[in-house]
Amino acid sequence: MPTISNASFMTSVEQELNQYCQERFIAPEQLSNTQWFQFIAKCSQSTILQNFPTNPPLVNTRRVNYLSMEFLIGRLLGNNLMSLSVYQDVDNFVAKYGKNLVDILEEERDPSLGNGGLGRLAACYLDSMASLSQPAIGYGLHYQYGLFKQHFNESGEQLETGDSWNRDFYLQQYHRPDFQQKVGFGGTVAQITDDQYDWQPAWTIQGEAFDLPVVGYKGVQQPLRLWQGYSETSFDLAQFNDGQYLQAESHVIDAAKLTKVLYPNDNHQEGKALRLMQQYFHCACSIADLLRQHLAQGRTLMELPEFEVVQLNDTHPALAIPELMRILLDQHHLSWEQAWAISSKTFAYTNHTLLPEALEQWEDGLVAQLLPRHMLIIERIDRELLAKVRAEFNDEEFEQAWRETAILMDHRVRMANLCVVGSFAVNGVAQIHSELVVSDLFPSYARLFKGRFHNVTNGVTPRRWIRQANPPLARLLDNHIDGDWTKDLALLSQLENLVDDPHFQTAYQEIKQSNKQVLADVIEQEIGLKVNCNAIFDVQIKRFHEYKRQHLNLLNIIATYLDLKANPQKDFVPRLFIFAGKAAPGYFMAKQIIQAINGVAKVINNDPDMQGKLQVAFLPDYRVSLAEKIIPAADVSEQISLAGKEASGTGNMKLALNGAITLGTLDGANVEIAEFAGKENVVIFGHTVESVRQLREQGYVPRSYYEQDEQLRNAIDALANGMFSDGDTQRFSALVDNLLNSDYFCVLADFASYREAQQEIAERYKDQAAWSRSAMLNTARLGTFSSDRSIRDYQTRIWKK
Numbered sequence: 001m002p003t004i005s006n007a008s009f010m011t012s013v014e015q016e017l018n019q020y021c022q023e024r025f026i027a028p029e030q031l032s033n034t035q036w037f038q039f040i041a042k043c044s045q046s047t048i049l050q051n052f053p054t055n056p057p058l059v060n061t062r063r064v065n066y067l068s069m070e071f072l073i074g075r076l077l078g079n080n081l082m083s084l085s086v087y088q089d090v091d092n093f094v095a096k097y098g099k100n101l102v103d104i105l106e107e108e109r110d111p112s113l114g115n116g117g118l119g120r121l122a123a124c125y126l127d128s129m130a131s132l133s134q135p136a137i138g139y140g141l142h143y144q145y146g147l148f149k150q151h152f153n154e155s156g157e158q159l160e161t162g163d164s165w166n167r168d169f170y171l172q173q174y175h176r177p178d179f180q181q182k183v184g185f186g187g188t189v190a191q192i193t194d195d196q197y198d199w200q201p202a203w204t205i206q207g208e209a210f211d212l213p214v215v216g217y218k219g220v221q222q223p224l225r226l227w228q229g230y231s232e233t234s235f236d237l238a239q240f241n242d243g244q245y246l247q248a249e250s251h252v253i254d255a256a257k258l259t260k261v262l263y264p265n266d267n268h269q270e271g272k273a274l275r276l277m278q279q280y281f282h283c284a285c286s287i288a289d290l291l292r293q294h295l296a297q298g299r300t301l302m303e304l305p306e307f308e309v310v311q312l313n314d315t316h317p318a319l320a321i322p323e324l325m326r327i328l329l330d331q332h333h334l335s336w337e338q339a340w341a342i343s344s345k346t347f348a349y350t351n352h353t354l355l356p357e358a359l360e361q362w363e364d365g366l367v368a369q370l371l372p373r374h375m376l377i378i379e380r381i382d383r384e385l386l387a388k389v390r391a392e393f394n395d396e397e398f399e400q401a402w403r404e405t406a407i408l409m410d411h412r413v414r415m416a417n418l419c420v421v422g423s424f425a426v427n428g429v430a431q432i433h434s435e436l437v438v439s440d441l442f443p444s445y446a447r448l449f450k451g452r453f454h455n456v457t458n459g460v461t462p463r464r465w466i467r468q469a470n471p472p473l474a475r476l477l478d479n480h481i482d483g484d485w486t487k488d489l490a491l492l493s494q495l496e497n498l499v500d501d502p503h504f505q506t507a508y509q510e511i512k513q514s515n516k517q518v519l520a521d522v523i524e525q526e527i528g529l530k531v532n533c534n535a536i537f538d539v540q541i542k543r544f545h546e547y548k549r550q551h552l553n554l555l556n557i558i559a560t561y562l563d564l565k566a567n568p569q570k571d572f573v574p575r576l577f578i579f580a581g582k583a584a585p586g587y588f589m590a591k592q593i594i595q596a597i598n599g600v601a602k603v604i605n606n607d608p609d610m611q612g613k614l615q616v617a618f619l620p621d622y623r624v625s626l627a628e629k630i631i632p633a634a635d636v637s638e639q640i641s642l643a644g645k646e647a648s649g650t651g652n653m654k655l656a657l658n659g660a661i662t663l664g665t666l667d668g669a670n671v672e673i674a675e676f677a678g679k680e681n682v683v684i685f686g687h688t689v690e691s692v693r694q695l696r697e698q699g700y701v702p703r704s705y706y707e708q709d710e711q712l713r714n715a716i717d718a719l720a721n722g723m724f725s726d727g728d729t730q731r732f733s734a735l736v737d738n739l740l741n742s743d744y745f746c747v748l749a750d751f752a753s754y755r756e757a758q759q760e761i762a763e764r765y766k767d768q769a770a771w772s773r774s775a776m777l778n779t780a781r782l783g784t785f786s787s788d789r790s791i792r793d794y795q796t797r798i799w800k801k
């Protein structure tokens with residue numbers, strides 16, 4: 001627990017304010033929001049550094065080294081003030097000078113060091129580990145440019161600009177020059193003994209460590225350590241392009257380019273050499289740093305797995321496995337068996353996707369060229385695996401089993417395979433996903449490595465996603481729950497007894513309504529649209545990807561619009577559809593979908609017949625701070641991915657906890673949300689994993705749905721005939737063709753069922769009492785989706801000694 005009291009914190013704030021103002025020859029009343037932000041950031045950071053404990057003791061657990069290429073941490077100051085328990089005091093303090101803390105906190109720029117769910121999950125886990133005093137360090141990269149900023153042009157296309165987050169990021173990052181590393185690339189290897197080689201890299205890059213303190217809620221502070229590449233000599237990156245990498249060896253890398261930019265793909269591998277270099281750089285710096293700390297405490301290498309665990313966030317840090325092996329073999333002269341005994345008990349791997357295009361595979365030639373020693377190690381791991389597979393499977397089974405389990409196949413290095421073989425535990429991120437990992441992705445591994453496969457369902461931090469994002473709901477919970485729900489979200493179950501209490505109902509409803517009003521103001525500010533606050537706020541906020549099916553949502557909107565135009569007198573529950581999300585800059589179909597939504601929004605929002613009935617708001621530049629504004633105001637949470645494709649989802653949890661009704665397929669964590677909330681408090685539709693399988697077996701013909709369903713046909717035709725593209729009949733032709741002729745994600749097959757589900761939503765919303773009862777039960781019953789619970793699951797199932 002922090003040793004500082006609120007009173008002494010506020011006294012020091014007052015003193016420092018005098019100094020801050022004197023330095024600037026200015027009165028506190030004249031400080032701008034920016035200055036207030038800088039000032040408060042400075043106070044809280046020095047307080048945190050001086051007063052928050054570090055290095056919690058290892059009690060029945062190992063220290064967690066969370067390796068992730070992405071940490072989507074969001075704004076830090078408000079979160080830190082909350083963790084220090086001084087948020088309210090600071091709010092009162094600035095009020096004396098006519099300021100509002102919420103406005104001041106708006107000055108902070110989001111550090112967007114991640115793409116989507118995977119990076120945000122890493123951030124929630126750091127928060128939970130610091131709050132639970134689980135010893136941990138996050139290892140990532142200090143990208144100069146985070147995820148691009150998104151804009152829309154006149155015709156609704158996505159444009160991207162760079163996010164130089166660090167230039168006006170006022171919070172301090174602590175440069176740790178003494179933790180600097182050197183990372184080698186390319187070069188040659190010479191064999192010394194059976195197990196030991198001498199690698200002479202062709203060039204090296206220096207890694208510099210920058211620490212961001214992660215402050216747990218009434219907990220400890222632990223570092224998020226981000227590595228940045230530093231230049232010693234220059235390198236012509238243009239010559240390091242794909243295909244040319246074989247000649248690139250003789251060049252020296254411009255290290256400044258190495259960590260320049262986060263690759264903007266979510267759930268998709270691009271396969272660029274520079275990305276592989278980033279991955280190795282990340283692993284090499286992190287493994288060296290963790291070994292330094294381990295050995296500095298007087299511990300032996302053999303003891304490593306007793307004290308340290310490395311959690312691999314997807315396969316992006318998979319090279320940490322051969323890197324640890326290399327150090328143990330070549331630098332510490334351990335035998336292969338000794339090194340493997342250590343390494344294979346140190347790593348645990350979290351799988352986040354089944355999508356083939358997201359499963360990383362690297363050309364073996366590229367890996368051999370860039371990392372010749374690691375390639376030898378991977379080949380040896382693969383050889384030893386082959387012996388195991390031969391022993392376990394009979395002659396008939398062997399070929400199939402090897403196709404599935406081999407690390408090296410068809411001139412590719414399959415990183416997920418490397419992770420499964422090199423880890424002591426593998427987990428999926430939701431129950432259904434973990435089952436599919438075993439049954440569809442790795443059945444032979446499951447037979448080979450019994451007990452290695454686990455589930456840990458994802459979670460979200462209630463500090464950011466309830467207390468910080470939704471202060472009025474937090475206050476209501478504070479007033480009605482015994483104990484601190486912020487630290488123990490299972491306590492939300494106490495609300496079960498209140499859902500029939502009219503006072504509580506009214507309070508809960510009023511909170512939602514006032515949050516909707518707040519969001520309405522944001523929408524007007526951002527895109528100039530005045531919205532009807534009595535409409536259903538129907539929200540789909542996430543990366544754009546065909547499997548997430550924003551176009552299914554869109555087709556329903558179009559069908560609804562056409563229906564309302566044809567039947568203007570129809571009884572209709574007003575609806576505001578809210579979208580936010582980015583598409584990878586190279587993902588053509590996702591960008592088409594974005595443009596189509598913008599096109600439809602323009603027509604509907606400008607149609608006088610629709611005023612206050614049907615509206616579409618597409619908010620640009622989705623990011624953590626925008627999510628914090630949308631989520632508390634949502635009535636409906638769209639979770640409509642094709643069954644079997646969304647590993648878990650975490651936005652679904654944030655929305656449901658904040659009282660939005662899930663409209664979803666039986667995919668990812670939706671399945672568990674439905675179980676916990678109760679089937680009657682969600683709306684489920686669409687094909688299941690099993691029925692999608694059958695659909696494909698029969699031979700899926702999307703055009704037959706188009707031919708048989710008039711509403712669907714009219715909606716698609718409207719897209720095709722230029723109704724939403726100023727008469728341009730070509731603009732959406734790729735999207736239309738794709739839907740009619742391939743539709744891999746079965747949008748047309750789920751259209752009818754989705755439309756019915758949407759009608760059910762409208763019906764249910766008419767009964768406001770029943771609706772908010774469902775919403776309240778979602779809040780009451782979903783405490784299990786706290787990332788604290790996830791971390792406890794990791795502790796008991798995976799990190800245990």
Ligand code: Z15
Pocket residue numbers: 115116117118119121266267268314352353358429458646647648649650668
């Ligand atoms: C990503 O954001 C996710 C998986 C990936 O393999 C990559 Cl590369 C990025 C997401 C999943 O799509 C989502 O379902 C899950 O909730 C999230 O990771 C966290 O596990």
